[in-house]
Structure formats: C-alpha cells, structure tokens
Amino acid sequence: MAFAGKAGHGRRVLILVENLPSPFDRRVWQEATTLFANGYQVSIICPTGKGHESRYEEIDGIHIYRYKLPLEAEGAKGYAIEYSAALFHTFRLAWKVKRERGFDIIHACNPPDLLFLIGGFFKLFMGKKFVFDHHDINPELYEAKFGRRDFFYKLMVLFERWSFKTSDVSIATNESYKRIAITRGGMDPDKVYVVRSGPKLDRLRILPPVESLKKGKRFLIGYVGVMGAQEGIDLLLEAARHLIVDMGRTDVHFGIVGGGTSLDQMKALAVKMGIADYVTFTGRVPDQDLLEMLNTADVCVNPDVANDMNDKSTMNKIMEYMALGKPIVQFDLVEGRVSAQEASLYAVKNDPVDMARKIAELLDDPARRERMGAYGRHRVVNELEWEYEAPKLLAAYERLYSANAPLPGAVPPSYKGS
Template sequence: MLQTQRRVLILVENLPSPFDRRVWQEATTLHSYGYVVSIICPTGKGYEKEYESIDGIHIYRYHLPFEAEGAKGYLIEYSLALFHTFRLAWKVYFKHGFDVIHACNPPDLLFLIGGFFKILMRKKFIFDHHDINPELYEAKFGRRDFFYKLLVLFERWTFKTADVSIATNESYKRIAIERGGMDPDKVFVVRSGPKLDRLKIIPPKEDLKRGRKYLIGYVGVMGAQEGIDLLLQAACYLIKELGRTDVHFGLVGGGTSLAEMKQMAIDLGIDDFVTFTGRVPDQELLEMLNTADICVNPDVANEMNDKSTMNKIMEYMALGKPIVQFDLTEGKVSAQRASLYAKKNDPKDMAEKILQLLDDPELRKQMGEFGRNRVKNELEWRYEAPNLLAAYSAILTDQS
C-alpha cells in the first residue's frame, strides 16, 4: 500500500469505461494498490450515466453525438471530446484531485490537456500508446498527405510532453524511442494481457453450429481494417471450392461495416453458413468462442496491424483455441505455436490453413494447449501489472 495516496486521472476518448478492458484493468490495478482513480471517457456501449462509481473508481462521461467518418467528422468529434474532457478534468481536479494524467490514444491530441496541467499545475503526464495513428490513417486512406504528416507531428508532441510512456508491445516501444524521441528508460511495455477469471472455459453450445460439425469463431470490430471481407472470401472458398459444407462461421462484434459485411455474405451465397451476432454481452461472446473449434483473425496486413497486438489473439489463446491469422509480426510474437499463419491478405491460403486444422484434431489440441499455457504462464494480466506499477513508480519517484 502506498504511504501517501496518489491520485490518477485517466483520459480515454474512443471507448467508455468499464467497456474498454485494457483501461479498466489498469484502473482497477492502480486502485488495488492504493491510488485514487478517476476516468473521463465518452458514453456508449450501454454506459450512459454522466457519473458513476464502480469498484471505487470515479467515472465521468460525456456524450458524443455521432461516430465520426472522414476528416470533417473526426475534426468535429475530437474538438467536442477535447472540450468535454478539459471541462470534466477541472471537475475532477476540484472534487478528487490528481497528481498524474494518464492519457490513452486515440487521438494524439490529449497532450494538449496533459501539457496544460503539467505546465501550469505541475502535474505529471503519462502517455498510454494504444494506436499508431499515422499508420492507421495510411491504412484507412492509402496516402501520406498533409493529414498523415500532421498526425506524425501530434504523435511527436505527445511523446515530447510525456514524462513516461506506456507501449503495448516492443514495436510500439521502438516507435516511442525512434520516432518520438523518448528516453528508453522512460518507456514501459505493458501488454494487454487477458484476465482468466473473465475468460472462463465453459461447455460448448452445440446449437451455435447450426447443425454443422465445426464452428469457426471470430470476435472483434466489424470495420475496414479488420479484414472481414477477406474472411468471408476465405469462407466462400472453403465452402464452395474445397467442399467443406460441414462448417459454420460465428462472427461476434459490431462496427461501421457490419451491414456491408452481411450483404457481402449474401452476395457470395454463404449467408446460411455465417452468423453475425453484432455486439453481445460477455456471456454470449464466451459461448461462441468456447463452442468454436478454430478461431480466426483476418486483420489486413498493413503497417498498422503488423505492429499492433490484437486483444482477440490473446483471448482466443486464453480459451485454448487454435488460431488461423495472416503472417503479421506482433501476431506471431503473441501466438507463436498457437497459430497457423496464412500468406498476407490471401483468403485462399487462409481457407487452406483452416482446412488443415479441420482435418487434424491432434494439431488443434496441441495448439490450443500451447496457447492456453502461454497465457497462464506468461501473458496473463497479472504478469503485466508490475510493469504498469513500475511506470508509475518512475514518474512519482521523479516527482518526489
């Protein structure tokens, strides 16, 4: 327990708390070690109260009127988010106080608030680097134009403002050091390790297979960068060309491309073989993944996804599921022998890898056991929590 209670304000713009599991794990860990924790985040995902206290953590939320698309939409969204975050930061300051601002991107604009309180109020600033936004922009729009360069500039200013930065993996740590100019001793890797008390192994629900022998599971966002179109092409090839009509695909998650992907399944003539659940409660997600014989990650091979660690990979591993994904750097670092790796953005090769696992139950078992043990012995959140606490120790030691 800390001798003097430290106070932390966590800023999140893209997801509400406690829905954002990484942020919530960080918040609850800090709280359990004696920190007073407040969070400012948007409403959504069923969390609509402007204020509530959950597990001793103070959560202040603001409403964003729409989910942005396009440059103008993001400009409006981020301007509103900054206004509300700054407004609520003062509310937290006077009601609970804070010694540290812990800002999670996107966007790379929260340094404006962190910098304000750092310069004028002598507060410390931690940058929690969740997304590499220049690469995300390039992946979405296919160009390195003025806006790309602007994002690189915002990222650099964020790192320059930060007293300490937190990276989700070694690729992000290199970016913090090489592109952001951070002192390596001030960059801490805190992976988004799952908690096994949440990801429980439960009996399968056979009706989710829709009368077929095998279920291929996916959980995640239905967006442009998640490669659901490639997964549907792989499913079509597996079913129609390779003749595997004994498989069903269960895809869990919502997003801007959900309606488009449902229509694509119809256009491909495989809609009878695919269930889109949309966003569902954790229990239904667990039922789908526990029933799955194989889990897939079709994330598009690009600079963004190659350098990013995907939570779904570790969730699949935590549940002992063999995985098929494209050959991406951080995906291989996480999964190792728990996954087969298809050629980048090649749906036919993904289908072939799925077929290989369908026909080899012993390999499926070995891969699932390897993944489960890797999470239990190396990747679970309890192994990452000390790194988070070390980052705070470094920043607060400097302060004292």
C-alpha cells in the same frame, strides 16, 4: 511496492480514453483496477456507449465520468467532428474531476494523439504529471483507413511526437511500439515501459460449448473484434466463401462477434457472396455471449489486413483466443507471431484462399487443434496473463516519483492484484 489504503496527494490518477467506454475497454479497466488496488485514487473520463449510458457512476471504487459523442466517426470529416467534441468534453470534465476529487497524474490513452493538449495544459499550469499510454500507432492507423501519406499523415506524426515530448513516462503495448516511441517520438528509452495487454483469466473463463451456435453444422469458426476497414472482415468472408463454395465445406458455420462502422456493409457482403446462411453476425454483445461463441469455436481466426499498423500491433483477440485454449489462423504479421507463436497457423498476407486452406487443415486434424490450443493456453497462464504485466505498470508509475525508480523491464518487489 504496494500502496494500500486511501490514496494521498500524489497518488490520484485521471485516465482519459476516447475510443471506448469504461469498463468496456478491457485494457483501460485492468490498468485502472490495478492502480486502485495498489493505493491510487482513480477517475476515468470516457465516452458513453451501449450498456454504459450513465454520465457518472462508481464501479469497484473507480469513478467514471462519461460524455456523449455526436456520431460514430467514418471518414476524415467525421473524425474531425468526433475528436473535436471529445476534446471539448474531456477538458470540461477534467475540471469537474479536479474540483470534485482532484488528480495529480493524467494518464492519456490514445487514439487520438490529441490528448497531450489536455495533459500539457495541466502539466504546464498546475504541475501535474502526464503519462502517455500508446495503444495505437495513429499515423499508421490513418494510412490503413485512408490509404495515403498526405498532409494529415504528417500531422499525425507531429501529434504523436508532441504526445511523447509532453509525457513524463510513456507506456507501450509491445516492443514494436517502444521502438516507435524512441525513434520517431524522441523518447528517452529509460522512460518507455512495455506493458502488454495480457488477458485476465477470471474473465476469460473456459465454459462448455453451446452446440446451438453451430447452427446444425459440425464446426464453428470464431472471430471477435471490431468491424472496421483495417480488420479485414471482407477477407474473412472471402475465405469463408472459398471454404464453403470452392472447397465444398458445407459443414462449417462462422460466428462473428463485434460491432463497428462496417457491420451492415459486411452483412450485405455475406448476402452478396451467397454465404449468409453460414455466418452469424452478433454485433456488440455482453461478455457471456462472447465467451459462449469463443468456447464453442473449433478454430478462431484473425483476418487483420497486413499493413504497417497491424504488423506492429498486438491484437487483444489473439490473447483472448489463446486464453480459451483455441487454435488460431491469422495472416503472417510480426506481432501476431510474437504473441501466438505455435498456437497459430499463418496464412500468406492478405490471401483469403490460403486462410481458407489453413482453416480446413486444422478442421481435419483434431489432435493438432488440441495441441495448439493447449500451447496457447499454457503461454497465457505462465507468461502473458495480466498478473505478469501489472507490476510493469506500477514500475512506470514509480518512475514518476523517484529518480531511482525501476527502469523498463524491472518491476516493483510486490503489488496487490486487481
């Protein structure tokens, strides 16, 4: 059901997001604009970030309140400082939003799994509804970053469970996350809605290649994502070294798009491996630069480390590669296969040598590259684009208002696109 026009009482949403600024976080922005297009008043609280330094602005009818974090966390102490500051500022700004615009629903996007403290406060004392939007599985993320299941891992599991227990409805990004919500989180299956992070094709436009990005080489290998410990950029560089040095493929260049705490370390590693001239690190760039790199790429890669976190997570980069019609090479992970299917080749888990071989295999077979790219593009256009996921988001919201609302898997009969 669509709700056009000005939002009334009960249709005012406050979205909380800590790890990225809006509108840079594409999933959050797609959710926000979809809700707004269907009659909801939407406010967002998030941190500042490069290109998004303003403490308040209105974009496309969405009111964005930002706060500045003291640091970009690295290590347990850093995360403790970051999350404490984020909670303080989010709670402070929630009162500001309540005073200036009001809200009836708090929609909390993790990480961290601590935003239930704010959602729970307003639910308990003011009768607000709480939606937990499960973006990352935090216990597995902790294990991926620090390599242990200690007291803090158990604490992450507890925070996760409290987040689900506090929520009136939870949103999962895939079926693996839904199972976690039900089994580990104790969530009623009827209150868990799968809303995948489908790309929007009006943003991911197919453009002519920019040959200068190949740096004089015949082929470009593209990557977009975060430069962090669990993203496997070191494994990608090992694969690049094997391809260039051991296999003698000096006809390739790697374009690596994205920022993060490991960026400088990865640049230094490329120099140490002797392949710096074959790799461009762009850092975080505007959409146009990202699109130019990916549209120019002959093959796109996803070197995410095989672990419990990545095995169960749907990676936005895979959807973006497919939307642009690019063949993919990635390690063999459960949700990676669910998303890409025949659009990807699957290297042995955490084996950079096999990844290099798979890349070379595709470079030497242009017909196969074209076939795989077309398959991925068709799958996005006909199954995975955001327009197929937006009604599921609206169905989850209808659950907040009616016992007879659509159950997971059902959608409202119509909605306004964002």
